[in-house]
Amino acid sequence: MKKVYIHSAVTISAQNTFENSEFLNEIKAIPLKIAPAHYPNYRDYIAPAASRRMAAGVKMGVTAATKALEKANLKHPDAIIIGTGMGCIEDTEKFLNSIIANDEAFLTPTAFIQSTHNTVGAQIALGLKCKAYNNTFVHAALSFESALMDAQLLIQQEEAHHILVGGVDELGKEIINYIQLLEDAKYKGIQVPFGEGASFFVASSDTEENAVELVDMDVCSTACQETIQNKLKSFLIKNKIEHADIDALVLGRNGDAFDVYYDSVTSLFKNATKLHYKHLSGEFYTASPFGMWVAFEILKRQEIPEALIYDGKTKAEIHTILLYNQFKGRDHSFILLKR
């Protein structure tokens, strides 16, 4: 079975992570409730004629994907696989509101065409003139993980060599406010702002110097804390990794009542540096690939920015990172990266 390596990682997030070559050296204070992404100059990546119909998520996705391919020196991937929780919610809202406003008449095509969940994957493929395998996974907080698992399986089974895989979500204009109201009404709801972003990676079967390997990953829809602990133990045994081998834990903490899952997992790893990132990116269904970008950069640069440290000291060398994410006690995922 072929191994899976990550050749490049690019993210557009609420932080200046796209144009800044430094690694989270300047932390931007993000708004308390809703944190839009720090948008790059799209003109460098998308022709104005094409971008005028694209909403934020499509622009972010196409731009991040283009840069991820550039960084990996790849022109034509064997597959384009996207994960998105809400899809193109901005155009969906526009289209649905126009149905109501116009009494189900006078519906225009643009918002409808752009509102489908696979718009990002399709626009990337159109731009590249790529007719290869193209798939979009929509599975709440496991959307990106489903896409990554698809990429992992395709590479392991030698059905593809180089794959563009990413996660993207946009805030939209309306529904996010309702979600925010619902969350605020809850006891110990999400304590970080709602965000958006696009994180793209090139996964490959080819190794390179100091390559970051996607050792393995696993997902689980529902489980209690004890089950998650047991699943994690089995996951590490399967991959012949001792608990002490984990140098850093990248956790999707968002401050809500379900952070107890992270506490439970953290208790298994006394020596690892515990990291968090959603206070920088905001929470959204595809925030976890921002965490994977963080892990990739840490392994490549061998440094951990202060803003990411939740608990513990940074080790001199960082070889193995475990990512764990869940959303509201559901959609658990483990991703194991090694350099």
Place this chain on the structure above:
Amino acid sequence: MTELRQELKEKIIEQLNLEEFAVADIDDDDALFGDGLGLDSIDALELIVMLDKDYGIQLTDPKEGKEIFKSIAVLANYITANRTK
């Protein structure tokens, strides 16, 4: 007529997301499709819906559109002659 032309330019820029253009950039006789504003077939559908919704004009013959959407001036003349609202 001048007001209608101005209104059409504003609507076209807004509804077709022509981020690159301001009203002043569009001359009354500029071609809307091809070398002018560079509109395409999806924009044509948007314009057909706009004619129906805002001016009560239903285009039944697609060949008509080619002539009507030639420029802002031609479009404004057509609307003035055929509008029902």
